[in-house]
Amino acid sequence: MFHSVKGAWESASRENMSDVRELTPEFFFLPEFLTNCNAVEFGCMQDGTALGDVQLPPWADGDPGKFISLHRQALESDFVSANLHHWIDLIFGYKQQGSAAVEAVNTFHPYFYGDKVDLGSIGDPLIRNTILGFVSNFGQVPKQLFTKPHPARTAAGKPSPGKDVTPSSLPGHPQPFPCSLQSLRPSQVTVKGSESPKGAIGHIVPTEKSVLAVERGKLLLPPAWSRTFCWGADDLSCCLGSYGSDKVLMTFENLAAWGRCLCAVCPSPTTIVTSGDSSVVCVWELSMAKGRPSGLHLKQALYGHTQAVTCLAASVTFSILVSGSQDCTCILWDLDYLTHVARLPTHQEAISAVAISDISGTIVSCAGAHLSLWNVNGQPLASITTAWGPEGAITCCCMVEGPAWDASHAIITGSRDGMVRIWKTEDMKGSVPGEVAPEEPSAPPTSPKGHRCEKNLALCRELDISVALTGKPSKTNPAVTALAMSRNQPKLLVGDEKGRIFCWSAEG
Incomplete structure (x- = not known):
């Protein structure tokens, strides 16, 4: 043994x-x-x-x-x-x-x-x-x-x-990719996507040639990103649309039986996951005939939440689906077997955003202004309160994908106050595994089970979308509603509730 x-x-x-x-x-x-x-x-x-x-x-x-x-x-x-x-x-x-x-x-x-x-x-x-x-x-x-x-x-x-x-x-490594976030500089003008969103930005996909973006209630579908999955209709139906036009390719009325859809994620070209005020996570299979969609069929309904599900994230690499709900919980599901894996410890507020790293499997959950990191099995890694007051509530988040050997993480959060904050994890100095930290504001956070988190979260940068646009801060910034990080180059794309997209690029 x-x-x-x-x-x-x-x-x-x-x-x-x-x-x-x-x-x-x-x-x-x-x-x-x-x-x-x-x-x-x-x-x-x-x-x-x-x-x-x-x-x-x-x-x-x-x-x-x-x-x-x-x-x-x-x-x-x-x-x-x-x-x-x-x-x-x-x-x-x-x-x-x-x-x-x-x-x-x-x-x-x-x-x-x-x-x-x-x-x-x-x-x-x-x-x-x-x-x-x-x-x-x-x-x-x-x-x-x-x-x-x-x-x-x-x-x-x-x-x-x-x-x-x-x-x-061991010889030192070059600085990991997240370090380039320190040199991010804003562009002088807002980014124009291939389509002009008609409201708050909901999904951004940076490609080699352009930036694709759609408003809330729409989701770009891989791998070509030429189709959109849309929800929010008065009759509770959903539809498949064509990116860049108002053309509806197919309407799915069978989704209405599961209540109002509030969020969706598309882990693969033929799999769409939806959820909403019914609290049930539905996994759908998109049928194709001669390269065209022919129907949307329910593969599995996942039960576990008691209130509306507000956000979803999926990772095909780790076969994980994460759902966040107004019941203050996040649930991990197996994306292959469509079964329950684990329930994260209860948060103090409703879950507003979740994300998964395809490199490490690290899970990010946001509840109010509270940011938490978990490993692929749901064990706590780090936790921090990012701001005070309702205006500091986190509205969206994303992970920065660095090298596989780099154990540190970079997390980007967007808030209701219009601020974009970049966080990095740091190893705790002199920490003792299993030791519970004292109850004081500066102490490392603990999970409800009493396990001490393995890392600290430190603030690297604060980006103000008003400063990016006008050069001056504003007290009435619109909320940040979507974030995306380019994989091929250090470029951060930020969408706000006015339908604008801002870009920060690293020097060099």
Whole structure:
């Protein structure tokens, strides 16, 4: 049983030469696998040590999140880049078999080489089942892809041979993408989309050639963004429209049975999720015939909220759907199986906005002026009150997608007071995992379960849409209603309730 990182390393590296291990993908993205969060009784070791959470190296400070984060950073380090070809030689290359494998102490039982054993030629079922048991428990050597040494990857730094590598000695990384947000500068004029929205901006999609935007009550559909899903009609029906015109392609009257639609999200070209004052989250399948929509059919109705659902967010990468409601709760749903996954701890106010990072799976929830971050399993990461008073209530939010190895997050929020605020996460200095912070305004927030959040949220920038337009602040800013971040370049697009779109771009 995997009990200690140190013990596993010492066993595989020097104490037991028959102990062959390789890090599973979870070592680079899932801190939860190191924690016995369900308090399962695994018993004790022979020396009496109780089995539970995996014992981490000292440099992880007892924090599984930090352990995983440093592993991700190490994958992008110059040391790994300079030695990657050696690993390829052992696993897929010329050191996998033959004399080079013997010299590298990289040989295994013949049963583990798939091309060396012909199970069909073994008549004795006992021997055949024994071999299959070996393979099932220990795996097989991958197919050899290279018969010559693999060339080394070019790395910026040259690590010294034989030098011990620790997290603190890893070469520094370039500044992550969110740091460019510090240099954002506003454009002198408002951005004109391909279509002129007729009210408050509801959805913005930046493309390579233009900026697409629609008003509230409309949603641009991927992948071409040439169609819109519209709701808010007096008869409670919804329709499919053509972007840039008032043409209605198809009307869906069957949605009226589920009450007034208040929000929608489109995780894929053929899946639309809606919800509203019925409190039921409905997942619909858009049928296509010869490239044209032919109908909208209900796949699943998801029950869990007790009041109107006000916002939705989805991530196909992590197969997550998040719904936020006026009942002050957020619920996580499995997007593949369309089942309940988890309910986030109750917020103090109705949920106004949610977002999901496609890089880390981090979930953002906004309730009033309160901003909270959660991991993909619903555990608290960070929380902060962003402003005071009703005018500071958050109306929309989005995540800034940085490099996969970067454990920090950048979150952008838009508020009723017309301000755009950029937040970043910071590791808590000297924090003790599991310790509950004292009840004081400056203390790190805690979840209702008493678990201390892992990170702090710090304000990076405040952007004023009035300053962007006139050069002077205003006391009567219209509310920010939509946000979007360009993926290809550091460009922030902000929509307001007057139907205008503002742009901030990073220098350089």
